[in-house]
Amino acid sequence: xxxxxxxxxxYLKKAVFHYCPGCGHSILHRLVAEVLEELDIGxxxxxxxxxxxxxxxxxxxxxxxxxxxxxRGAAVATGVKRTLPDRIVFSYQGDGDIAAIGxxxxxxxxxxxxxxxxxxVNNGCYGMTGGQxxxxxxxxxxxxxxxxxxxxxxxxxxxxxxxxxxxxRGSVYIERTAISSPKNIRRTKRALTKAFKTxxxxxxxxxxxxxxxxxxxxxxSPVDAAKWIDDTMTQTFPLKVIxxxxxxxx
Amino acid sequence: MSKKxxxxxxxxxxxxxxxxxCRFYAGYPITPQNELTEYMAEAMDGLNDGTFIQAESxxxxxxxxxxxxxxxxxxxxxxxxxxxxLKQEGISFLAAQELPAVIVNxxxxxxxxxxxxxxxxxxxxxxRGGGHGDYRTIxxxxxxxxxLADLTRTAFEYxxxxxxPVLILGDGMMGQMMEPIVFPEPIDVxxxxxxxxxxxxxxGRPSRIILSLLLNPPEQEDLNWRLARxxxxxxxxxxxxxxxxxxxxxxxxxxxxTAARIAKGAVKRVRELGLKVGLLRPITLWPFPNRPLKELSxxxxxxxxxxxxMGQMIDDVKLALEGRGxxxxxxRPGGIISTPDEIAxxxxxxxxxxxLEED
Ligand code: SF4
Numbered sequence: 001x002x003x004x005x006x007x008x009x010x011y012l013k014k015a016v017f018h019y020c021p022g023c024g025h026s027i028l029h030r031l032v033a034e035v036l037e038e039l040d041i042g043x044x045x046x047x048x049x050x051x052x053x054x055x056x057x058x059x060x061x062x063x064x065x066x067x068x069x070x071x072r073g074a075a076v077a078t079g080v081k082r083t084l085p086d087r088i089v090f091s092y093q094g095d096g097d098i099a100a101i102g103x104x105x106x107x108x109x110x111x112x113x114x115x116x117x118x119x120x121v122n123n124g125c126y127g128m129t130g131g132q133x134x135x136x137x138x139x140x141x142x143x144x145x146x147x148x149x150x151x152x153x154x155x156x157x158x159x160x161x162x163x164x165x166x167x168x169r170g171s172v173y174i175e176r177t178a179i180s181s182p183k184n185i186r187r188t189k190r191a192l193t194k195a196f197k198t199x200x201x202x203x204x205x206x207x208x209x210x211x212x213x214x215x216x217x218x219x220x221s222p223v224d225a226a227k228w229i230d231d232t233m234t235q236t237f238p239l240k241v242i243x244x245x246x247x248x249x250x
Numbered sequence: 251m252s253k254k255x256x257x258x259x260x261x262x263x264x265x266x267x268x269x270x271x272c273r274f275y276a277g278y279p280i281t282p283q284n285e286l287t288e289y290m291a292e293a294m295d296g297l298n299d300g301t302f303i304q305a306e307s308x309x310x311x312x313x314x315x316x317x318x319x320x321x322x323x324x325x326x327x328x329x330x331x332x333x334x335x336l337k338q339e340g341i342s343f344l345a346a347q348e349l350p351a352v353i354v355n356x357x358x359x360x361x362x363x364x365x366x367x368x369x370x371x372x373x374x375x376x377x378r379g380g381g382h383g384d385y386r387t388i389x390x391x392x393x394x395x396x397x398l399a400d401l402t403r404t405a406f407e408y409x410x411x412x413x414x415p416v417l418i419l420g421d422g423m424m425g426q427m428m429e430p431i432v433f434p435e436p437i438d439v440x441x442x443x444x445x446x447x448x449x450x451x452x453x454g455r456p457s458r459i460i461l462s463l464l465l466n467p468p469e470q471e472d473l474n475w476r477l478a479r480x481x482x483x484x485x486x487x488x489x490x491x492x493x494x495x496x497x498x499x500x501x502x503x504x505x506x507x508t509a510a511r512i513a514k515g516a517v518k519r520v521r522e523l524g525l526k527v528g529l530l531r532p533i534t535l536w537p538f539p540n541r542p543l544k545e546l547s548x549x550x551x552x553x554x555x556x557x558x559x560m561g562q563m564i565d566d567v568k569l570a571l572e573g574r575g576x577x578x579x580x581x582r583p584g585g586i587i588s589t590p591d592e593i594a595x596x597x598x599x600x601x602x603x604x605x606l607e608e609d
Contacts, residue, residue: 044451046321058459064449066320067461069343072313079317079325080449082301083274087451105313108306
């Protein structure tokens with residue numbers, strides 16, 4: 001009998017992603033679903049999708065999903081987790097959602113040490129609304145609201161949300177990874193696994209920031225977008241474990 | 251047997267909420283309702299299945315309530331006028347996602363920061379939805395300590411029954427007043443029948459989605475129709491009001507909450523002078539108790555609306571009267587508390603100007 005070596009993960013629905021070709025969300029969704037399956041937690045997981053391109057995540061993840069207002073993912077996740085402490089709760093949020101309109105909710109959830117996992121997708125722009133400047137847009141990067149490139153004086157410098165969250169006393173595990181190469185994708189999956197394990201062990205707030213290609217708004221081919229992450233985006237947002245108070249988890 | 255206890259209004263809401271099975275409270279400090287938040291902090295602390303969170307903002311508090319409600323808890327938040335404005339985003343989402351929740355507004359003078367004195371400045375905001383979108387919120391307006399306790403229980407029941415946010419509208423005076431209260435027996439939360447729609451992990455069942463984004467116009471229209479039908483049922487089932495000395499009256503005062511208590515004093519006073527005046531006190535502000543007003547309009551010509559604002563309930567009264575009768579208004583906004591005497595004088599002058607003593 002033929003051996004199946006690649007199949008749809010258990011916790012992804014039989015639906016076709018609406019994401020643009022080369023978009024990081026598709027790969028990241030798959031990784032999250034794989035991790036939920038490998039850790040055997042999908043049946044007790046509640047996911048909180050954001051406003052933005054990934055708002056339709058509830059059509060893809062085959063776990064209970066409850067949509068949060070724009071930016072409020074960490075607050076909604078807090079309410080779910082405190083009510084059902086033995087369930088696994090994650091929010092999935094874009095850069096505008098988490099680092100602009102939802103900064104306060106995120107920082108305070110981290111500071112309270114809420115035992116939730118936050119997946120922070122950083123693609124340096126507002127994807128769904130058509131490529132406006134995000135809090136994470138790089139200096140000099142073009143967007144529809146920074147036509148000549150982001151200017152520090154006019155538009156401020158990009159925000160290092162993950163580093164800010166690492167200062168929060170309640171956060172225990174924060175890592176920045178990327179969807180840019182097989183190696184970085186494997187690293188992203190390892191980080192996600194550790195983040196969910198952190199929550200399973202009841203250790204506190206975990207967050208994985210994922211640099212993710214948005215070829216459409218970057219006006220690049222998927223291949224160039226991946227290269228741009230590795231060559232340029234990581235200069236501002238270096239891939240690294242930003243905080244680890246967890247250590248090794250089985 | 252429950253016995254009478256002496257308690258401040260704000261705390262009575264808290265105690266009644268816990269007894270109604272509320273197990274999640276998130277709030278943010280704002281005067282004049284901090285006693286409620288503080289009460290919930292202590293009450294939840296004493297329960298092994300209760301959660302209290304002092305949120306970083308009003309927005310966070312209402313969104314935590316959204317999460318708790320999704321997960322199946324009876325959940326509550328509370329604030330005062332400016333704080334309720336901030337919560338409106340979440341209230342709109344609660345309505346759209348058909349999530350039960352209880353929100354307490356201890357109203358103060360406004361607009362803007364206003365002051366912290368008792369007022370009824372948020373009638374429009376409460377009864378017209380408040381947030382964005384095509385929805386309604388059930389609004390309960392208690393007028394005494396006992397009613398605060400009773401209606402808090404009712405609020406949680408309605409929230410679950412209709413899967414809707416329910417607003418309790420009070421003011422600082424009601425919150426501060428010490429009154430004897432008999433509380434309903436506490437409900438054992440383990441006796442609640444399981445909710446069929448909550449998010450608690452898709453074990454042995456298909457996964458569920460709670461959402462409000464409906465990009466496809468026909469789907470959005472479906473939700474709007476479903477909500478509209480629900481609001482129709484609510485409008486039929488729950489309007490509540492108190493009629494006081496209305497049977498022989500030829501003039502009716504209409505007031506709710508603290509204003510109704512003052513108005514009742516005024517009615518008693520003018521009755522002593524032989525004026526045939528009654529009081530109609532709406533207890534639900536949405537849905538508005540149209541029927542008793544419509545019935546009164548058959549034999550009453552003069553109606554006086556009294557509010558602690560600039561006349562936000564007048565429109566609803568006129569709609570209920572369907573053009574019959576004359577609608578007068580007396581109001582003191584800004585946190586000024588009228589005396590029964592003041593209202594009695596107003597009643598008196600309208601009564602005589604309209605020659606009602608000849609009726
Ligand atoms: S706009 Fe960007 S982030 Fe959104 S789906 Fe397309 S590629 Fe992905």
